[in-house]
Amino acid sequence: MNIADFEYNLPKELIAQEPADKREDSRLMVVFCKEKKWDHCYFKNLIDYLKSGDILVVNDTRVIPARLKGIKKGDGKVEILLVCQRGINLWDVFVRPGKKVKAGDVIQFGSSLAGVIKEITPGRGRLIEFVTNGDFKKILEEIGEVPLPHYIKRTGPPTQRDKIRYQTIYASKDGAIAAPTAGLHFSDEIMQEIIKKGVEVFTITLHVGPGSFRPIRLNDISMHKMEGEYFEISSNTFQEVMSARKSDRRVIAVGTSTVRALESAVNIPGFNGGSRWTDLYIYPGYKFKTIDALITNFHLPHSTPLVLVCAFAGMELIFKIYQEAIDKCYRFLSFGDAMLILT
Incomplete structure (x- = not known):
């Protein structure tokens, strides 16, 4: 599979330079993979697509002023x-x-x-x-200083607002040098609604490092190597995820970093909680074992998160969705909008 297959034209004006006024005011595209259709709404409407018994897994890493x-x-x-x-x-x-x-x-x-x-x-x-x-x-x-990505431009140092908004509300474990951006849309109010609906929320930790944001530079994407990143998953979280899968309850991962942590764990023989390093690289052809749905932002061309999303939902559908997002002027990348992918 060639890197050119993961290229698309991203207009510069669609790269979000500031977060939405409120976290939940970001737009949300809900993708139904089986039906190959999608809805347009806002992140505050996420609750409408969740149901009691769902498992929501978030990454609680905290971005350090790196x-x-x-x-x-x-x-x-x-x-x-x-x-x-x-x-x-x-x-x-x-x-x-x-x-x-x-x-x-x-x-x-x-x-x-x-x-x-x-x-x-x-x-x-x-x-x-x-x-x-x-x-x-x-x-x-x-x-x-908060390590904002290179595509977020500032005339001076990052602001206090940047420091707050480039951090999830549930960040608690220091170690990331980039935010797990799918989680930036969650507010305290949204979390309370989710829990009230009967959705169970669990945390993992994966300290996002350069391996997550370095572009793929090889023509054959299968030859790309990820840099190692540290992750932790408690025994309780891992058991709940695997139990949900066996009982046909949905496991919804918030962000590609959460996916990589869960998939890394399930690939370790006998894993029942603990900490490890992972260099797991997920690209089309990979068979997912832990998740049924994914919340994620819109990613850069040639990036490993984009390749992972294509592996999960299919390349043809993802690039149709990306073109739809461009046509509808969705905001892209870290401070941009999100999508919920339902398989």
Whole structure:
């Protein structure tokens, strides 16, 4: 299967630069795969498509303020993006501009934090050891910036509104460098309505990393390799999901990260809860074992989330839906609108 099969023309004006006024004010396209038809509504109408006994699974990862701006002595400004913690104060990071930062260099991030480059890693990567007399997590919250995607443009640093809205209301476990964006549409009110209707809500954790947003660059998409991401699923959540599947109750995943966590777990022999790393890459031909429906945003061409959605609902239908979304001026990507895919 060729990467060109996952290309479409996304008008720049449809890339959402700001979230909807209220989380639930985003539009929602409800896709019925068997009937090959769809409805147009708003996310606040999601409740109309759920029923008592459904299982809703969300990703409770919390986006950390992973972007740090610093100064390398004698060589100007440097920006880093935290990617993965490797030890106490030891992190894999991306560096920009990468060419000017070498092993042994010291970068100063304000008055309370410095970093020593320990080694160069593949791509734009570096291994950095932070040096501080204070609490690293507290300092990061004070001076770090929310890592908005490159396609969301700001004339200055991200705003306080960005910090709030680029985070799900149920985010609780630090570790992501990108939001599980399908969850951004849920408000407290929507969650209360869902629970009141008899839908059971369960959480998993998958810390979204660069593996989720790096584009596929190989012509043969089956050759693409995902970077590993950490996930956790409790024994109770896993058992409830598998029990629901056996009893014909619907399991609805909120976001592609939730799908990858659940599918990774079910593929591990004897798994009954716990934490692992996953590099699971889902593309057309994959047989899903844990979910019946998916809530997801509209994704970039050549992206692994788009490929996963095509694997779930079928390429022909998905690209018809995407064209419909473009024709109807839906808003795309992280701060954009959503779809509910029902198989």
